[in-house]
Amino acid sequence: MQKKPFATIRDVARLASVSVATVSGVMNHKGVARPQVQKRVEEAMKALDYHPDRMARSLKTGLSKVIGMVVPDLKNQFFVDLMCGVEEVARGEGFSVIFSNSNEDQAIEKENLSMLYSQRVAGAVVCSTDAYTTYDSAMMRRFPMVFVDRLPVVGFKGRAVTVESRRVARMATQHLIDLGHQDIAIITGRMDLSGAYQRAEGFRQAMQEARLPIRDGYFRTGDFSVASGYACTLDLLSMKEPPTAIFSSNNNMTLGLMQALTERNVLCPADISVLSYDDFPWAAYFHPKLTAVAQPGLEMGSQAAKMLLEAIQSPNETPEEHLVVLEAELIVRESTAPPKRTSRLEKLELPALSAH
Numbered sequence: 001m002q003k004k005p006f007a008t009i010r011d012v013a014r015l016a017s018v019s020v021a022t023v024s025g026v027m028n029h030k031g032v033a034r035p036q037v038q039k040r041v042e043e044a045m046k047a048l049d050y051h052p053d054r055m056a057r058s059l060k061t062g063l064s065k066v067i068g069m070v071v072p073d074l075k076n077q078f079f080v081d082l083m084c085g086v087e088e089v090a091r092g093e094g095f096s097v098i099f100s101n102s103n104e105d106q107a108i109e110k111e112n113l114s115m116l117y118s119q120r121v122a123g124a125v126v127c128s129t130d131a132y133t134t135y136d137s138a139m140m141r142r143f144p145m146v147f148v149d150r151l152p153v154v155g156f157k158g159r160a161v162t163v164e165s166r167r168v169a170r171m172a173t174q175h176l177i178d179l180g181h182q183d184i185a186i187i188t189g190r191m192d193l194s195g196a197y198q199r200a201e202g203f204r205q206a207m208q209e210a211r212l213p214i215r216d217g218y219f220r221t222g223d224f225s226v227a228s229g230y231a232c233t234l235d236l237l238s239m240k241e242p243p244t245a246i247f248s249s250n251n252n253m254t255l256g257l258m259q260a261l262t263e264r265n266v267l268c269p270a271d272i273s274v275l276s277y278d279d280f281p282w283a284a285y286f287h288p289k290l291t292a293v294a295q296p297g298l299e300m301g302s303q304a305a306k307m308l309l310e311a312i313q314s315p316n317e318t319p320e321e322h323l324v325v326l327e328a329e330l331i332v333r334e335s336t337a338p339p340k341r342t343s344r345l346e347k348l349e350l351p352a353l354s355a356h
Contacts, residue, residue, distance in 0.1 A: 230256030
C-alpha cells in the first residue's frame with residue numbers, strides 16, 4: 001500500500017480558497033483574517049490532517065519552538081515530576097519538548113545532547129550525570145541550558161534550579177538524633193553529583209553538631225539505584241553492630257533498603273528506623289508509612305522551564321536570578337521511632353571516679 005503524502009500549506013490554501021499568506025497568518029495567530037475566513041482555513045487543515053513542519057520553519061526563521069530535556073532515570077517518580085513541570089510551562093508558551101533518558105550513563109547523556117543539538121532545539125533543561133562536562137559543552141556552543149537538581153560544581157552560579165539539600169538533610173538527620181538514635185548510617189549516591197554530596201554533608205554536619213561519630217562502615221556509597229540500596233543495606237545488616245537508623249539518599253535506594261529488611265526479617269521501625277530522601281506517591285501506603293524528605297519536583301521543573309524560555313527569548317539580557325533554590329520538606333510518618341537497642345556508646349563502661 002502506497003504511503004499517502006503529507007498535506008502541504010498550498011493544499012490547505014487551495015481547499016480553503018485563500019492565499020498561502022492567509023493560511024500562514026491563521027497558523028501564527030496574527031489576526032489578519034476575518035472570522036469566517038479563519039474558520040474556513042481551520043476546517044481545511046482539519047480535513048487534510050495538516051500539521052506545520054516545525055523543523056522547516058525553524059530552519060527558515062532561525063527560531064525553534066522546541067526545547068529538550070535530559071533526565072537520568074525515567075523510571076524515577078521525582079524526574080517524572082520534573083518533566084511534567086517543564087512540559088506544562090513549555091506548552092503554555094507554545095513550545096514542544098523532546099525528552100530523553102540517560103539511564104545514569106554519561107556516554108548516553110552525551111549522545112542525547114548531540115541529538116538535541118542536531119535537532120536545532122532552542123535550549124535544554126538538564127539533570128546531568130556529568131554536569132561539569134555538559135556545562136562546558138553548552139558554554140562552547142553558546143547554547144541556552146538550565147541545570148535542575150544536579151549542579152556542575154559546588155557554588156555554581158549559572159542558570160539552575162535546585163533545593164536546599166544540605167539544610168534539609170541536616171534537619172532529617174537531626175530528627176533521628178532527637179528520637180535518641182546515635183548509631184546512624186547513611187546510604188549516599190555518587191559523591192561526584194552535587195545532590196548526593198550536599199545530602200552527605202548535611203548528615204555529617206548534624207552528627208558533628210551532636211558530637212556523634214560516624215562509625216566505620218556506617219557511611220555507604222550507592223549509585224541511586226534500587227540494587228545499590230539493597231546491597232548497601234545487606235552490608236549494614238551483616239555488621240556485628242548494625243545501625244539503629246538508616247538515612248537513604250533517594251527513593252530508589254529506599255526501595256532496595258526496604259527489600260533487604262523484609263528478606264532479613266528486620267522490623268521497621270522496631271529494629272531499624274528508616275528515613276528516605278525523596279518522597280513518592282506510595283510512601284504513605286507503605287507498611288510502615290515512610291518518613292521522607294519531599295522535594296518540590298513539579299515546581300522545580302516549572303521554574304527551570306521559565307528560566308530557559310527567558311534565556312531563549314531574551315538571549316542578551318542578564319537574568320535577575322541565575323540560581324533558584326527551593327525548599328524541601330521533612331514529612332514525619334511511621335518508619336522512624338526511638339531506638340529499642342541501647343546505643344553502643346552508652347554500653348561503654350566509664351572508669352570509676354576515685355574518692356577524695
